[in-house]
Amino acid sequence: MKHKIIAPTLNIPWEDKPKNCPNPVWRFSKNPIVKRNPIENVQRIFNSAILPYKGEFIGVFRGDTFTTIPNLFLGKSKDGINFVFDKKPIVIKDENNKVVKFNYSYDPRLIEIEGMYYVTFCTDFYGPALAIVKTKDFKEFKLVSMPFLPFNRNGVLFPKKINGEFLILSRPSDNGHTPFGDIFLSRSKDLIYFGKHQLIMRPGWEWWCSTKVGAGCNPIETDVGWLLFFHGVTKTCAGFCYSMGGVILDKKDPSKVLYRCSPFLITPETDYEVNGFVDNVLFPTSALVDGKTGRIAIYAGAADTYIELLFTDVDTVIDYIIKNSN
Numbered sequence: 001m002k003h004k005i006i007a008p009t010l011n012i013p014w015e016d017k018p019k020n021c022p023n024p025v026w027r028f029s030k031n032p033i034v035k036r037n038p039i040e041n042v043q044r045i046f047n048s049a050i051l052p053y054k055g056e057f058i059g060v061f062r063g064d065t066f067t068t069i070p071n072l073f074l075g076k077s078k079d080g081i082n083f084v085f086d087k088k089p090i091v092i093k094d095e096n097n098k099v100v101k102f103n104y105s106y107d108p109r110l111i112e113i114e115g116m117y118y119v120t121f122c123t124d125f126y127g128p129a130l131a132i133v134k135t136k137d138f139k140e141f142k143l144v145s146m147p148f149l150p151f152n153r154n155g156v157l158f159p160k161k162i163n164g165e166f167l168i169l170s171r172p173s174d175n176g177h178t179p180f181g182d183i184f185l186s187r188s189k190d191l192i193y194f195g196k197h198q199l200i201m202r203p204g205w206e207w208w209c210s211t212k213v214g215a216g217c218n219p220i221e222t223d224v225g226w227l228l229f230f231h232g233v234t235k236t237c238a239g240f241c242y243s244m245g246g247v248i249l250d251k252k253d254p255s256k257v258l259y260r261c262s263p264f265l266i267t268p269e270t271d272y273e274v275n276g277f278v279d280n281v282l283f284p285t286s287a288l289v290d291g292k293t294g295r296i297a298i299y300a301g302a303a304d305t306y307i308e309l310l311f312t313d314v315d316t317v318i319d320y321i322i323k324n325s326n
């Protein structure tokens with residue numbers, strides 16, 4: 001291995017790159033791993049986040065219910081591919097142990113920081129805005145804060161404090177389908193008060209990401225910097241198209257973009273990405289990594305209908321991003 005992922009050894013889902021695959025990121029042959037109607041009263045599970053937990057895998061999943069309201073569900077898996085979901089949504093309580101009623105909850109991300117698990121997601125706070133929830137055991141979930149004013153989506157925490165501060169990426173938005181979107185970095189000592197906001201990425205360096213960009217997976221620490229997979233969106237006559245891009249951010253100061261890949265890493269092409277509730281959406285939300293082999297398994301929502309698995313490895317993807325950086 002030329003490059004290194006700074007992470008423990010982990011047995012993650014894996015398949016070798018197929019011959020003649022044109023992209024630096026490839027699809028699992030058994031995709032999609034979560035199909036329609038996965039649980040009672042839930043029509044679609046997609047845009048979800050998975051982490052290793054106690055020798056297995058655990059995830060917080062976006063489930064769009066039969067009322068079309070999205071909610072968060074817990075799911076568990078032995079292999080990171082076949083998941084069993086709880087039938088009831090996750091219950092979140094406030095500091096007084098009162099259940100918090102959210103009108104909707106979607107696009108969760110999941111991060112472990114110093115032994116605590118944090119879920120960031122979008123919910124209704126006078127319109128779409130972010131919430132941060134914590135859990136130690138995936139049984140009790142506590143609301144930490146609503147970190148930003150509305151409207152804001154795609155909150156992604158870094159898995160490590162830097163200079164004693166938590167770091168979060170987010171994408172200020174509008175109240176609807178947002179025809180713009182930049183990625184900002186904000187810092188906090190307590191996950192309640194955020195500040196030192198910095199703009200780190202704007203859309204438009206290529207056509208595939210000309211409309212908006214939003215943080216995707218948990219940032220991956222490598223020898224070169226933080227590897228970030230994100231979604232880049234373009235507008236077509238048929239609506240938006242969501243592809244996955246890659247950047248590398250400075251390790252000590254992630255507000256600095258070191259390398260920004262010109263082409264997408266992967267774009268909707270298969271039936272399950274091109275046809276669904278919302279066509280042409282490939283929405284990366286979570287990544288598992290193996291520090292020993294440099295393997296990376298990426299979970300992405302497909303067409304707002306399914307979850308798919310993608311693979312790459314640290315050498316392939318970092319070399320590609322650096323070679324194609326603009």
Ligand code: BMA
Pocket residue numbers: 047106107177242278281283301304
């Ligand atoms: C975004 C979010 C995502 C969704 C995407 C495509 O604005 O709402 O949940 O996957 O649109 O519909």
